[in-house]
Amino acid sequence: MQLEVIGVGGAGGRIADAIAAADARGAEDGATPSFVGTAYAFDTDGEAVTALESIPVARRHRYGETIENGLEGNLQEGFATGEEYADELSRQLDAGQPSIADAFLVCVGLGGATGGGTVPALVSNFQRLYDAPVYVLATLPARSELEESADDRLEPRAGGGNATPDREDVRQVRPFAEENAVRTLDRLDGLADAVLCFDNDAWVRDSERLHDVRDRLNADLATRVQAFFAAVADDAGGTPQAESVVDASDVRRILGSETAVATIGYGSQQVETGGGSRFGLGIFASREHVDTGEAVRAVETVIGKALRGRLTLDCEPQAAERALLLVGGPPAWLNRQAIADGRSRLESETGSAAILTGDAPRPEGESVFAVVVLAGVGSTPRLEALREGTRPLENRRGRERDS
Numbered sequence: 036m037q038l039e040v041i042g043v044g045g046a047g048g049r050i051a052d053a054i055a056a057a058d059a060r061g062a063e064d065g066a067t068p069s070f071v072g073t074a075y076a077f078d079t080d081g082e083a084v085t086a087l088e089s090i091p092v093a094r095r096h097r098y099g100e101t102i103e104n105g106l107e108g109n110l111q112e113g114f115a116t117g118e119e120y121a122d123e124l125s126r127q128l129d130a131g132q133p134s135i136a137d138a139f140l141v142c143v144g145l146g147g148a149t150g151g152g153t154v155p156a157l158v159s160n161f162q163r164l165y166d167a168p169v170y171v172l173a174t175l176p177a178r179s180e181l182e183e184s185a186d187d188r189l190e191p192r193a194g195g196g197n198a199t200p201d202r203e204d205v206r207q208v209r210p211f212a213e214e215n216a217v218r219t220l221d222r223l224d225g226l227a228d229a230v231l232c233f234d235n236d237a238w239v240r241d242s243e244r245l246h247d248v249r250d251r252l253n254a255d256l257a258t259r260v261q262a263f264f265a266a267v268a269d270d271a272g273g274t275p276q277a278e279s280v281v282d283a284s285d286v287r288r289i290l291g292s293e294t295a296v297a298t299i300g301y302g303s304q305q306v307e308t309g310g311g312s313r314f315g316l317g318i319f320a321s322r323e324h325v326d327t328g329e330a331v332r333a334v335e336t337v338i339g340k341a342l343r344g345r346l347t348l349d350c351e352p353q354a355a356e357r358a359l360l361l362v363g364g365p366p367a368w369l370n371r372q373a374i375a376d377g378r379s380r381l382e383s384e385t386g387s388a389a390i391l392t393g394d395a396p397r398p399e400g401e402s403v404f405a406v407v408v409l410a411g412v413g414s415t416p417r418l419e420a421l422r423e424g425t426r427p428l429e430n431r432r433g434r435e436r437d438s
């Protein structure tokens with residue numbers, strides 16, 4: 036499946052960059068089919084786009100030249116900027132092949148103003164211009180961002196003890212991040228076909244600051260995005276030897292077109308492939324004999340990890356209206372019965388009959404993996420808490436407006 040990947044704002048750009056990097060690595064070592072058509076990064080912050088590594092410079096676009104260093108959390112300004120620049124940004128996609136994309140994946144960190152402000156107008160434009168679905172990949176803010184910690188205040192500065200926070204530190208404290216996130220989600224309602232969520236709060240450990248670990252988080256997220264979309268067949272002939280092919284229209288059915296929230300689970304395990312891989316010997320891996328019991332255990336293990344490990348957004352499987360299971364790896368390891376059992380397990384854990392299963396043979400692969408996509412998960416505890424946390428403020432504003 037081919038995606039146009041568009042990162043907007045600081046987080047969006049970095050996540051799109053991490054996805055582009057994963058795609059390039061997969062294509063280079065021949066283990067994973069490429070799934071990124073063209074990747075773009077759009078930001079009001081010139082420094083942030085300059086710092087990217089994998090998206091070609093010509094596909095990075097700084098907009099809003101009069102805005103000096105990003106919008107620093109002012110979402111109202113963000114929405115106005117988004118409306119103003121959506122056409123300019125949409126035109127950037129003419130450099131790629133948007134008309135043949137199977138879908139658009141718009142990446143954004145909810146909580147800021149640039150990405151959260153621009154993405155609704157951009158998604159609306161894409162819906163008008165193209166037939167393919169527009170999925171939003173959105174991070175939810177970490178609670179630790181909401182206020183400055185004592186550590187931040189006391190942290191010694193290089194060159195001698197000045198506790199005045201620099202610009203980067205100031206931007207790590209986002210008191211309105213949750214409120215902004217909810218407002219952007221509300222704006223996306225009815226515009227995006229689906230919203231794939233990644234909850235920063237659940238992925239940052241207590242002792243860590245998001246800023247310090249964001250590359251790790253982005254790489255983890257990119258791994259999941261790649262495992263999912265690269266396992267979906269292209270129109271151009273399907274995944275080689277897949278017994279059960281899932282294509283872009285199946286993904287469309289699972290993710291839906293009504294801005295359903297989706298979450299991704301992932302598990303992988305290295306397996307013995309008889310030494311073949313990079314140098315074209317991988318074909319032997321697909322032919323070699325693999326002990327059936329071992330193959331069954333590997334498939335069961337990765338499906339268990341995908342279902343019971345950490346999801347990109349925590350939820351109970353039974354909250355899902357629809358679900359997709361993709362199992363990939365060296366063909367000899369893809370035990371059909373174990374995959375069928377995984378499907379039954381997914382059916383019973385979600386209680387949903389709307390389940391699709393596919394396999395993704397990777398002759399050059401050295402691990403077995405499973406991706407579970409739970410879609411239509413509704414209001415998860417985390418999303419509810421976000422909305423609850425921001426409600427008093429909204430009510431207060433409502434009352435202020437009314438008075």
Ligand SMILES: Nc1nc2c(ncn2[C@@H]2O[C@H](COP(=O)(O)OP(=O)(O)OP(=O)(O)O)[C@@H](O)[C@H]2O)c(=O)[nH]1
Nearest residue numbers: 044045046105106107108144146147148149150249
């Ligand atoms: N996973 C992840 N989350 C990030 C990253 N950077 C920022 N975030 C999250 O995304 C939210 C928005 O931050 P940015 O994307 O930098 O903000 P922006 O859209 O550029 O908007 P302004 O800085 O307000 O102009 C933050 O509140 C964080 O929760 C990142 O690299 N990875």
